[in-house]
Amino acid sequence: MSEEDEMIYRGGITFDVPVPxxxxxxxxxxxxxxxxxxxLYADSPQGQALAGVRGADEENGWAPASVWRSILNMLExxxxxxxxxxxxxxxxxxxxxxxxxxxxxxGGRFHDCQEDEQPERHRARACGxxxxxxxxxxxxxxxxxxxxxxxxxxxxxxxxxxxxxxVCDNHGEVACPPSEKEAVFRREAHIVEAxxxxxxxxxxxxxxxxxxxxxxxxxxxAAEELRLGRSYAAPLAIQHRDAARAHTRQAASKLRLLDDCxxxxxxxxxxxELLAETR
Numbered sequence: 001m002s003e004e005d006e007m008i009y010r011g012g013i014t015f016d017v018p019v020p021x022x023x024x025x026x027x028x029x030x031x032x033x034x035x036x037x038x039x040l041y042a043d044s045p046q047g048q049a050l051a052g053v054r055g056a057d058e059e060n061g062w063a064p065a066s067v068w069r070s071i072l073n074m075l076e077x078x079x080x081x082x083x084x085x086x087x088x089x090x091x092x093x094x095x096x097x098x099x100x101x102x103x104x105x106x107g108g109r110f111h112d113c114q115e116d117e118q119p120e121r122h123r124a125r126a127c128g129x130x131x132x133x134x135x136x137x138x139x140x141x142x143x144x145x146x147x148x149x150x151x152x153x154x155x156x157x158x159x160x161x162x163x164x165x166x167v168c169d170n171h172g173e174v175a176c177p178p179s180e181k182e183a184v185f186r187r188e189a190h191i192v193e194a195x196x197x198x199x200x201x202x203x204x205x206x207x208x209x210x211x212x213x214x215x216x217x218x219x220x221x222a223a224e225e226l227r228l229g230r231s232y233a234a235p236l237a238i239q240h241r242d243a244a245r246a247h248t249r250q251a252a253s254k255l256r257l258l259d260d261c262x263x264x265x266x267x268x269x270x271x272x273e274l275l276a277e278t279r
Contacts (some may be wrong), residue, residue: 005065005097008036011090013075013102014052016103018042019082021050030073036063040230055090065094072110079108080176081158086110109178119263125161125178139184143242151190152267153183166190185235192241193234206231222247 018041021029029050030041037053055061057202079086090102092112100114103122111122111129112201121127132140150169156161156176164183166174175186222244229240 006062006095007065007068008061008063009055009068009090009092009102010057010061011088011102012040012054013072013086013088013090014040015050015079015082016085016087017255018049018051018087019046019078020046021048023082024050024078024254028078031074033073035067036061037071040082052087076088076109077173077176080158086095090174102224105159105161107163107178109158112185126259130178132177132179140179142185142188142238144245146188148191148195151187151195153180154189155180155189168194185238188238188241192229192237195243195246212254214257215251218247218250222251 007039023041023046030038032050032053036056038056039053040051053071057225075086077082082269086100086104086108088104088110091099091223092102094097097112098114100112100117101119103111103119104112105111105123107125107127109125111127113119113122117127122129122199125133125211128134144174152167154165154167156165158178161178163176163178164180165176166187168174168190171190174185174190177186225244229237229244
């Protein structure tokens with residue numbers, strides 16, 4: 001499903017057992033009221049509960065595919081956290097891809113199934129909905145993994161499958177992709193987006209005058225890569241982050257070759273970290 005598509009879903013998406021509103025993360029249920037869906041409620045021993053959602057009618061139900069993906073991800077998150085099973089009889093229409101039906105796979109994830117596709121392949125994840133399951137040397141590749149104990153990747157049982165939860169001590173659940181490789185990629189993307197400080201501008205640092213050109217040039221190249229990375233979403237910025245780290249390692253290597261004084265080298269290493277390291 002392309003993020004540029006506009007989609008409309010018709011029909012219901014429900015939990016096998018309604019989830020009490022008192023157990024949901026604050027305002028999570030209210031977020032569904034601002035989307036092109038209608039929340040469905042039911043009574044429970046713990047009070048009013050979220051039973052699921054119903055797709056809005058055709059007049060006001062059209063929304064970008066990214067909005068619908070956010071809604072479906074939210075429902076998947078609720079089901080995972082509260083150990084519920086998702087059920088759906090919803091169908092969808094798209095201005096780019098035609099009609100189809102919504103399918104829940106055996107691990108509790110949603111799939112858009114076209115009219116000419118077999119639902120069973122989606123239920124078994126034998127489809128192409130999750131490119132991360134394809135063993136590609138370039139897809140979700142990360143050259144340099146950051147050491148940061150605050151952001152972890154945890155395996156999560158999902159029926160016959162294993163998903164991977166990316167959890168941040170500061171920001172909670174970040175992502176829950178279906179492969180460990182993608183989970184590592186999403187972890188790095190979160191670090192780039194939420195845990196990377198802006199590098200100090202080299203041209204304004206007086207310490208730059210003390211650096212030989214063999215060290216300063218790769219540092220400037222690293223800074224430029226970091227600046228470029230800010231222009232892209234976190235997943236696309238990873239390649240610039242990795243390039244900046246490579247330039248920084250080159251600068252540190254030049255320091256070892258050009259300077260024999262232990263104290264001066266330590267000082268220059270601190271300058272390298274201040275000007276080009278991303279933490």
